[in-house]
Amino acid sequence: MPANLTDYMNHYITIIEQEITNQLEKLEIPKPLKDSMLYSMNAGGKRLRPILLIASYEAFANDYKKALSSSVALEMIHTYSLIHDDLPAMDNDDYRRGKLTNHKVFDEATAILAGDGLLTYSFEVIANDPLLDEKQKIEIIKMLSHTSGPNGMVGGQILDMQAENRESNLQELERIHELKTGELIKFAIYTGAYLGNATKEQLQYLEEFAYYLGLIFQVQDDILDVTGDEAKLGKRLGSDEESKKSTYPRLLGIDGAIELKNQYVTSAKNALKKAEVEDSYLMNLTEHFSKRDH
Numbered sequence: 001m002p003a004n005l006t007d008y009m010n011h012y013i014t015i016i017e018q019e020i021t022n023q024l025e026k027l028e029i030p031k032p033l034k035d036s037m038l039y040s041m042n043a044g045g046k047r048l049r050p051i052l053l054i055a056s057y058e059a060f061a062n063d064y065k066k067a068l069s070s071s072v073a074l075e076m077i078h079t080y081s082l083i084h085d086d087l088p089a090m091d092n093d094d095y096r097r098g099k100l101t102n103h104k105v106f107d108e109a110t111a112i113l114a115g116d117g118l119l120t121y122s123f124e125v126i127a128n129d130p131l132l133d134e135k136q137k138i139e140i141i142k143m144l145s146h147t148s149g150p151n152g153m154v155g156g157q158i159l160d161m162q163a164e165n166r167e168s169n170l171q172e173l174e175r176i177h178e179l180k181t182g183e184l185i186k187f188a189i190y191t192g193a194y195l196g197n198a199t200k201e202q203l204q205y206l207e208e209f210a211y212y213l214g215l216i217f218q219v220q221d222d223i224l225d226v227t228g229d230e231a232k233l234g235k236r237l238g239s240d241e242e243s244k245k246s247t248y249p250r251l252l253g254i255d256g257a258i259e260l261k262n263q264y265v266t267s268a269k270n271a272l273k274k275a276e277v278e279d280s281y282l283m284n285l286t287e288h289f290s291k292r293d294h
């Protein structure tokens, strides 16, 4: 395992991207669908979620291989959500990950199907992993469908849409982010630790950790939407302002948002200590993502 965080992340990004290619290239499906799925999966992105899943696994066990199919499945679901989020019916965005959005390169119908394809194929990737036993497959698929579906990310997206053009309070804002962004992060942390054989008590503390990590990630996203660099982020900024959605900076000011983020970082680290994994890469990743500039 590489000793510093940048090497660690780069090491796993290479492995994750190789496995994404393996899983998609073997599909025997019509060319436009395959090209469209490959386009968004290979368009870059920080690969935060799969890295977190592997780091959570490695807090308890060695050899990432058992965690790889879940990591790749998770990145497929995340990417599907971005393809659909960018569609004209939703955010109507032209750029994502520094490249034209999927529906701008392909047509809208193909982009919808590419998203549907990534969503459903993600479950097949887990179901076909020879390194997992049947009980593990059922537990992971159950968790993934829960966190990405109406009780999780999809539910958060509709709350987010309902929050346009009106003021939300801090509690409502946290609930939206907990579902829309936090649930997939929860899947990453839970699944890694579950596959690494963490105890029930450790899994509970890690769920608490994931809750704060999701919020940290989102506060920083809101801050970057105001202060960030469009070229670095690879997407249009100022969209929160345009849709008149409440954000952390709007409710608390930039300084207030930074202060709240720092409180979440402290809470996240405390949860890691309670789970007795404070010497894992999860600690460094928390710091890293709280200060990210893209």
Ligand SMILES: CC(C)=CCC/C(C)=C/COP(=O)(O)OP(=O)(O)O
Pocket (backbone or CB within 6 Å): 080, 081, 082, 084, 085, 091, 153, 154, 157, 180, 181, 235, 239
């Ligand atoms: C079911 C669907 C479509 C879910 C989308 C989930 C999601 C996290 C979208 C991006 O959020 P955002 O619009 O706040 O971020 P960005 O600025 O990256 O578009």
Ligand SMILES: C=C(C)CCOP(=O)(O)OP(=O)(O)O
Pocket (backbone or CB within 6 Å): 044, 045, 046, 047, 048, 078, 097, 181, 221, 294
């Ligand atoms: C939840 C949000 C804010 C959507 C973007 O997520 P990321 O910032 O992780 O996007 P990529 O790096 O995967 O493109």
